[in-house]
Amino acid sequence: MRTTSVEGNVRGAVTTSRAGCPGAGGEAGAAPRGRGARRGWRALATAWTLAVVAVVSASCGGGSHALASSAILRPYGKDRTVALRLDASATGALAGFNFDGFGEGRMRVYVPVGWRVEVTCTNESTTLTHSCAVVEDRRLSPFGARVAFRGASTPDPTAGLGFGKTARFAFVASRVGTYRIACLVVGHEIDGMWDWLTVTAGGRPSVTT
Numbered sequence: 613m614r615t616t617s618v619e620g621n622v623r624g625a626v627t628t629s630r631a632g633c634p635g636a637g638g639e640a641g642a643a644p645r646g647r648g649a650r651r652g653w654r655a656l657a658t659a660w661t662l663a664v665v666a667v668v669s670a671s672c673g674g675g676s677h678a679l680a681s682s683a684i685l686r687p688y689g690k691d692r693t694v695a696l697r698l699d700a701s702a703t704g705a706l707a708g709f710n711f712d713g714f715g716e717g718r719m720r721v722y723v724p725v726g727w728r729v730e731v732t733c734t735n736e737s738t739t740l741t742h743s744c745a746v747v748e749d750r751r752l753s754p755f756g757a758r759v760a761f762r763g764a765s766t767p768d769p770t771a772g773l774g775f776g777k778t779a780r781f782a783f784v785a786s787r788v789g790t791y792r793i794a795c796l797v798v799g800h801e802i803d804g805m806w807d808w809l810t811v812t813a814g815g816r817p818s819v820t821t
């Protein structure tokens with residue numbers, strides 16, 4: 613695991629390519645924690661999962677490179693403000709159900725309480741709509757969890773952004789705790805399209821992948 617404290621003002625120059633079809637399972641390893649009910653939900657959601665997989669298999673979207681930590685999170689110049697870049701379906705990992713190349717909690721973003729988070733969400737998929745939201749850390753369900761902070765999602769998050777579209781939103785990380793970054797298009801979060809966002813009592817913003 614790499615840990616990068618985002619102290620500088622580095623803008624990562626990361627290009628994504630839609631060439632090729634990396635397929636699912638690009639990141640084996642770390643299992644999500646404490647999600648015992650998840651498998652049950654997965655069983656209930658088999659029908660649409662198969663449908664989604666069929667679509668993805670037919671024409672997978674996304675690029676081929678996971679983002680570097682310095683590109684994912686950076687202070688914005690103003691005090692207590694941080695920019696968070698979320699490229700939905702940045703790679704083929706988890707059949708494209710990832711942010712910046714990471715899903716199922718493999719990316720952890722840490723933001724101190726009281727900081728403003730300015731999110732840029734881009735749908736890199738060529739086959740599925742996706743959205744970005746920060747939600748409560750509740751049980752995973754096909755319908756997604758509840759948005760945790762005022763304004764903490766892209767518009768109409770259950771419909772998602774069109775292919776190649778970008779939307780921006782900002783929120784104040786006003787409560788210490790553990791939350792999830794998630795796609796709220798039906799079925800996507802439970803299929804792995806989520807990561808962690810922890811609001812810390814102090815310190816500096818950082819990200820681990």
Ligand SMILES: [Cu+2]
Pocket residue numbers: 700741742743772795796797800801805
């Ligand atoms: Cu999605």
